Amino acid sequence: MLRNRRPLNPEHQYAHLPMSGIIRSRIKRLFVILGGLLVFQVLMLWWVEELTLLESLWLTMTTLVTVGYGDFSPQTAAGRISTIVVMFISAITLLTLIVSDFIEYRFYRRERIVTGRWVYKMKDHIVIINTPQHGGEQYFARFASQVRAVPGYESVPIIILTRKFPTGLPPELADVGLVHFHGSGGDPDALKAAHAGSARHIVVLASDESDPTSDSLTFDIAHRLTESNLGHHTTVECVSDRNRDRFRAVGVRTIIRPVRTYPEIMVRAVVAPGSEKVLEDMFNYQNDHPHRYDLKLDDLDWADIVSALIRHGIGTALAYIDNDGEVVCHPSTNEEIKGKGLIVLVKSQETPTVEVVDEALIRYRAFLEKWKTAEAQQAEGAAP
Numbered sequence: 001m002l003r004n005r006r007p008l009n010p011e012h013q014y015a016h017l018p019m020s021g022i023i024r025s026r027i028k029r030l031f032v033i034l035g036g037l038l039v040f041q042v043l044m045l046w047w048v049e050e051l052t053l054l055e056s057l058w059l060t061m062t063t064l065v066t067v068g069y070g071d072f073s074p075q076t077a078a079g080r081i082s083t084i085v086v087m088f089i090s091a092i093t094l095l096t097l098i099v100s101d102f103i104e105y106r107f108y109r110r111e112r113i114v115t116g117r118w119v120y121k122m123k124d125h126i127v128i129i130n131t132p133q134h135g136g137e138q139y140f141a142r143f144a145s146q147v148r149a150v151p152g153y154e155s156v157p158i159i160i161l162t163r164k165f166p167t168g169l170p171p172e173l174a175d176v177g178l179v180h181f182h183g184s185g186g187d188p189d190a191l192k193a194a195h196a197g198s199a200r201h202i203v204v205l206a207s208d209e210s211d212p213t214s215d216s217l218t219f220d221i222a223h224r225l226t227e228s229n230l231g232h233h234t235t236v237e238c239v240s241d242r243n244r245d246r247f248r249a250v251g252v253r254t255i256i257r258p259v260r261t262y263p264e265i266m267v268r269a270v271v272a273p274g275s276e277k278v279l280e281d282m283f284n285y286q287n288d289h290p291h292r293y294d295l296k297l298d299d300l301d302w303a304d305i306v307s308a309l310i311r312h313g314i315g316t317a318l319a320y321i322d323n324d325g326e327v328v329c330h331p332s333t334n335e336e337i338k339g340k341g342l343i344v345l346v347k348s349q350e351t352p353t354v355e356v357v358d359e360a361l362i363r364y365r366a367f368l369e370k371w372k373t374a375e376a377q378q379a380e381g382a383a384p
Contacts, residue, residue, distance in 0.1 A: 023105040027098060034094045038064065041086045048078045064091050114168040116182030122195045125157035129185035129221060130205040131164035132260055137172055143263040144176050150271050161185055161194045185221035196230060201270045204236040209258035212240035219246055226251045235269050290318060293342045293354045300365060303333040308364035314357055315346035
């Protein structure tokens with residue numbers, strides 16, 4: 001019969017819990033026992049001693065914390081025996097065990113946080129999967145500062161799902177409130193630990209921004225996310241443009257090239273989907289690119305310059321260079337522009353010359369003068 005008995009294991013009933021759950025359960029159990037003993041002692045003193053309920057409670061608590069003010073004390077044998085039991089079991093044994101377990105829990109929690117194995121309670125956060133091969137610390141720090149500068153994202157939690165920091169996040173990342181979980185985006189348990197299902201945005205970085213074969217790993221992660229209906233708020237990096245259709249086919253919301261020197265582009269792709277296409281376009285000569293034109297600017301406001309370039313099919317004015325050589329971006333529409341150059345977003349295959357731009361501004365200036373003259377004549381004719 002003895003051979004059929006289970007071996008005694010005090011933690012057997014908690015075997016399905018992680019270590020943190022075991023410690024918390026043990027602390028709760030000790031508090032329950034302590035509370036039961038205290039209730040018993042209060043009722044015992046109230047019954048056998050000439051004390052009120054409040055005085056019995058006061059005597060029990062001062063005994064528990066070993067203060068011993070001496071204003072009340074048990075007089076009967078039963079009261080004294082129960083007080084001895086409370087002192088030895090509650091004040092000495094149970095409180096010591098509770099404090100010991102609490103310290104153990106704090107050390108355990110700290111070790112799990114440092115090594116990236118602590119599961120945080122997160123919701124409406126940003127999950128970043130993978131770490132850049134080089135300069136990851138700077139990339140994450142700039143990403144966090146840029147995304148938290150966006151209205152509505154000032155305090156957004158950010159967790160990094162990576163195997164890059166097994167001994168803890170660098171101080172510059174921990175100081176800005178980033179946390180991490182040690183795992184891979186291809187592991188469903190790791191995605192669950194990072195609470196990807198309740199994230200506001202999920203960002204999948206290329207494991208190697210210079211190797212097109214890393215797209216295969218990114219695709220595996222993206223496929224797992226879309227299987228969980230998370231593709232609609234997932235942004236992925238794609239090294240090779242030929243693989244973009246694969247990501248679109250599985251339902252990924254945003255696809256962007258790896259741009260490590262400008263994490264601001266990734267931030268724009270996350271918070272304003274579609275803007276990354278405009279920004280990417282500016283960095284190459286395939287479609288459009290910003291072009292500088294050195295020419296004198298005078299007698300036109302910014303709205304007139306923008307209208308002139310659009311009407312003549314030249315491009316979109318982005319900024320101008322003032323007479324001190326400073327680039328002024330997005331000036332006031334009614335501001336009269338005086339400067340010596342323009343930055344214009346133009347077609348890469350048909351880049352207009354500076355003469356074409358200058359001629360467009362001259363024609364628009366003449367058009368405005370004629371329109372103002374006609375308007376003045378009409379006003380004079382309408383006058384009584």
